[in-house]
Amino acid sequence: MRDVHRAISGWLALLGVTAEIDAAGNLRALYEAGGSAAPRLLIGSHLDTVPNAGAYDGILGVLLAIALIKGLAGRRLPYAIEIVGFSEEEGVRFGVPFIGSRALTGRLDAKLLDKRDARGFSVRDAIVEFGLNPHEVAEAHVSNDTFGYVEFHIEQGPVLDTLELPLAVVDAIAGQSRMEVTFIGRANHAGTTPMNLRFDAMAGAAEWIAAVEREAKGTSGLVATVGSVHTQPGATNVVAREARLSLDVRHRDDGVRKQAVQNLTQRAEKIAAMRGLSVSSVAHLDQAAVTMDPVLSDHIEQAIRKSGIKAHRMVSGAGHDAMVLAEKVPAGMIFLRTPGGISHDPAESVAVEDVEKAIECGLNLLDQLSASPSVETRTRRV
Amino acid sequence: MRDVHRAISGWLALLGVTAEIDAAGNLRALYEAGGSAAPRLLIGSHLDTVPNAGAYDGILGVLLAIALIKGLAGRRLPYAIEIVGFSEEEGVRFGVPFIGSRALTGRLDAKLLDKRDARGFSVRDAIVEFGLNPHEVAEAHVSNDTFGYVEFHIEQGPVLDTLELPLAVVDAIAGQSRMEVTFIGRANHAGTTPMNLRFDAMAGAAEWIAAVEREAKGTSGLVATVGSVHTQPGATNVVAREARLSLDVRHRDDGVRKQAVQNLTQRAEKIAAMRGLSVSSVAHLDQAAVTMDPVLSDHIEQAIRKSGIKAHRMVSGAGHDAMVLAEKVPAGMIFLRTPGGISHDPAESVAVEDVEKAIECGLNLLDQLSASPSVETRTRRV
Numbered sequence: 071m072r073d074v075h076r077a078i079s080g081w082l083a084l085l086g087v088t089a090e091i092d093a094a095g096n097l098r099a100l101y102e103a104g105g106s107a108a109p110r111l112l113i114g115s116h117l118d119t120v121p122n123a124g125a126y127d128g129i130l131g132v133l134l135a136i137a138l139i140k141g142l143a144g145r146r147l148p149y150a151i152e153i154v155g156f157s158e159e160e161g162v163r164f165g166v167p168f169i170g171s172r173a174l175t176g177r178l179d180a181k182l183l184d185k186r187d188a189r190g191f192s193v194r195d196a197i198v199e200f201g202l203n204p205h206e207v208a209e210a211h212v213s214n215d216t217f218g219y220v221e222f223h224i225e226q227g228p229v230l231d232t233l234e235l236p237l238a239v240v241d242a243i244a245g246q247s248r249m250e251v252t253f254i255g256r257a258n259h260a261g262t263t264p265m266n267l268r269f270d271a272m273a274g275a276a277e278w279i280a281a282v283e284r285e286a287k288g289t290s291g292l293v294a295t296v297g298s299v300h301t302q303p304g305a306t307n308v309v310a311r312e313a314r315l316s317l318d319v320r321h322r323d324d325g326v327r328k329q330a331v332q333n334l335t336q337r338a339e340k341i342a343a344m345r346g347l348s349v350s351s352v353a354h355l356d357q358a359a360v361t362m363d364p365v366l367s368d369h370i371e372q373a374i375r376k377s378g379i380k381a382h383r384m385v386s387g388a389g390h391d392a393m394v395l396a397e398k399v400p401a402g403m404i405f406l407r408t409p410g411g412i413s414h415d416p417a418e419s420v421a422v423e424d425v426e427k428a429i430e431c432g433l434n435l436l437d438q439l440s441a442s443p444s445v446e447t448r449t450r451r452v
Numbered sequence: 453m454r455d456v457h458r459a460i461s462g463w464l465a466l467l468g469v470t471a472e473i474d475a476a477g478n479l480r481a482l483y484e485a486g487g488s489a490a491p492r493l494l495i496g497s498h499l500d501t502v503p504n505a506g507a508y509d510g511i512l513g514v515l516l517a518i519a520l521i522k523g524l525a526g527r528r529l530p531y532a533i534e535i536v537g538f539s540e541e542e543g544v545r546f547g548v549p550f551i552g553s554r555a556l557t558g559r560l561d562a563k564l565l566d567k568r569d570a571r572g573f574s575v576r577d578a579i580v581e582f583g584l585n586p587h588e589v590a591e592a593h594v595s596n597d598t599f600g601y602v603e604f605h606i607e608q609g610p611v612l613d614t615l616e617l618p619l620a621v622v623d624a625i626a627g628q629s630r631m632e633v634t635f636i637g638r639a640n641h642a643g644t645t646p647m648n649l650r651f652d653a654m655a656g657a658a659e660w661i662a663a664v665e666r667e668a669k670g671t672s673g674l675v676a677t678v679g680s681v682h683t684q685p686g687a688t689n690v691v692a693r694e695a696r697l698s699l700d701v702r703h704r705d706d707g708v709r710k711q712a713v714q715n716l717t718q719r720a721e722k723i724a725a726m727r728g729l730s731v732s733s734v735a736h737l738d739q740a741a742v743t744m745d746p747v748l749s750d751h752i753e754q755a756i757r758k759s760g761i762k763a764h765r766m767v768s769g770a771g772h773d774a775m776v777l778a779e780k781v782p783a784g785m786i787f788l789r790t791p792g793g794i795s796h797d798p799a800e801s802v803a804v805e806d807v808e809k810a811i812e813c814g815l816n817l818l819d820q821l822s823a824s825p826s827v828e829t830r831t832r833r834v
Binding site: 227261286 | 607641642645655658668675678682687689691692695698736768769770795
């Protein structure tokens with residue numbers, strides 16, 4: 071993280087911009103406005119990534135912010151631009167995502183600062199060890215004069231690649247339900263137990279996995295996944311007593327998502343009843359959908375069209391810093407096509423042409439916001 | 453094993469019978485015939501069991517042999533009875549079952565003697581450590597004058613309990629196929645990958661598990677089980693790249709079993725093709741079915757009926773020492789009802805009344821064999 075801060079600070083210095091590191095380890099750099107008492111627009115993404123990752127998830131959004139400053143070629147706007155490079159979005163070390171961006175919305179509280187990693191070091195310890203002061207976290211809060219947050223990010227999915235489009239407006243981030251569903255039957259000998267005398271937890275689970283897929287395919291925009299299956303005792307010659315499954319359900323509309331979860335829970339109970347099994351479920355996450363700011367999304371759509379691209383609107387199935395920022399600031403997101411949808415993998419890539427289009431679109435957006443009267447009026451929301 | 457040998461030898465001594473331990477660790481004890489040059493009948497089962505087992509699997513068959521000698525009350529038959537308590541049927545230590553009974557059919561060869569346990573000790577080492585001589589294993593071979601082998605064993609399944617019958621004739625031991633079937637798709641983000649752009653290995657696997665159950669339910673006498681499922685990467689928020697499944701298929705007719713395996717393999721390929729997945733399978737076991745001796749089975753059926761019980765005939769879905777002996781000697785088996793089908797578990801049980809019926813049936817059988825001319829003629833088969 072020190073190395074990336076050093077590299078980015080160097081590139082910004084060449085543009086006459088000074089970078090600082092806030093108490094939550096976020097890189098912050100202000101490109102001043104043309105006039106005094108001007109509002110500011112935040113542009114950025116996160117600088118951390120996952121183990122065995124690719125080169126673009128997160129950091130491309132910070133580099134695009136720098137590229138936009140460079141693209142302005144010294145030209146000043148009626149608002150300042152604050153570049154942000156968030157410190158800890160993925161949640162790898164502490165199991166909690168969005169630590170950096172939470173600091174900007176006042177959500178990096180004492181409880182989160184006390185959260186410990188696998189070796190027993192707290193977030194607070196990590197901040198001190200990095201040479202920062204955890205007592206100054208409150209000062210990392212987003213400035214009162216901020217009128218918006220814009221984030222460029224790779225899609226990390228196959229939609230734009232399939233549509234053959236370089237960019238998209240993200241107008242919502244899907245809500246998520248995560249559950250563990252466990253079917254319980256009886257562990258019987260696979261050789262001595264006739265089919266009609268079995269209580270096979272895995273056979274029931276398989277029927278339900280098919281129902282999960284059917285539910286998602288039959289509901290527009292819904293994704294539902296059983297990614298993890300564990301059988302007990304898990305032997306070739308023993309009918310499974312237990313099948314423990316993960317369920318991940320996402321949709322932009324929380325009502326649709328909750329209805330799907332309810333349908334699937336009822337379906338599991340019906341399957342269990344038909345087969346003489348029992349079933350139980352534990353909810354691990356119920357995260358509401360977040361809508362991006364409609365005015366900012368319209369501006370982004372227009373900016374994409376001005377770059378000569380069809381402006382596709384889509385939902386992000388993954389969480390992003392923009393979701394956290396949206397609580398305090400009008401937030402907007404732009405996705406870049408991810409070839410093959412491959413991400414969190416060294417094979418993650420992005421096309422140079424798509425990055426060029428993103429810069430063009432970003433500069434269009436900056437001009438639109440200069441001209442738009444909404445810049446002034448929306449500042450009050452903060 | 454030493455303790456069980458000591459206990460059984462003591463009980464046999466009370467009946468005037470001397471027990472010896474052969475070079476494969478089997479307990480052997482001869483109850484002499486009434487006349488000289490008489491043939492012999494083997495009666496027994498195994499003395500070992502699995503960890504966390506019940507009290508009846510195996511050893512009940514040896515105790516029933518002793519009970520029959522006791523029931524004869526000193527009366528001599530026109531044939532000798534050799535009681536056998538096999539040493540190593542379950543295969544827990546060396547991963548190979550039937551080590552004791554294989555010694556009686558000449559199948560405990562040098563390769564098997566060299567087989568090592570988890571700590572690196574070979575079967576040969578274990579024999580030496582037990583105080584026996586591995587060079588004498590050939591002498592454990594079944595005697596040339598043996599005309600049959602009879603084994604009582606708990607069913608270890610729910611069939612007799614469901615039929616409310618204490619005993620059954622086992623007229624065949626099912627053949628077995630064991631395989632590992634692996635579906636491979638693509639690990640995609642569970643949030644960012646729409647349903648129609650997925651290659652979900654677990655969804656394909658679930659469809660196939662349902663097909664396995666359908667195939668078995670639709671084929672008389674067939675059992676087919678997917679007892680173990682592993683997903684990769686196995687995360688809640690990642691579409692499974694890989695689903696690795698076990699398959700266990702059993703039937704008394706090898707042709708029916710092989711056809712079922714072929715049908716299921718083709719079905720897996722069709723499912724994979726429809727979903728853009730790949731599938732591969734590895735065969736781990738292809739063990740032929742073994743038919744019990746028809747004349748001995750008829751005798752057993754008659755003996756059960758004489759005890760006033762409906763003589764149900766059934767297939768054993770599990771392997772038994774009788775399956776190994778059948779290669780060299782006419783072999784027959786009698787199952788005792790297993791309440792709830794519960795076995796390989798401390799809750800394994802057997803009803804006292806059922807054991808009484810087994811003794812009555814066994815004594816009927818001994819009388820029938822005394823009167824039957826087949827005793828003499830069948831000896832030549834050995």
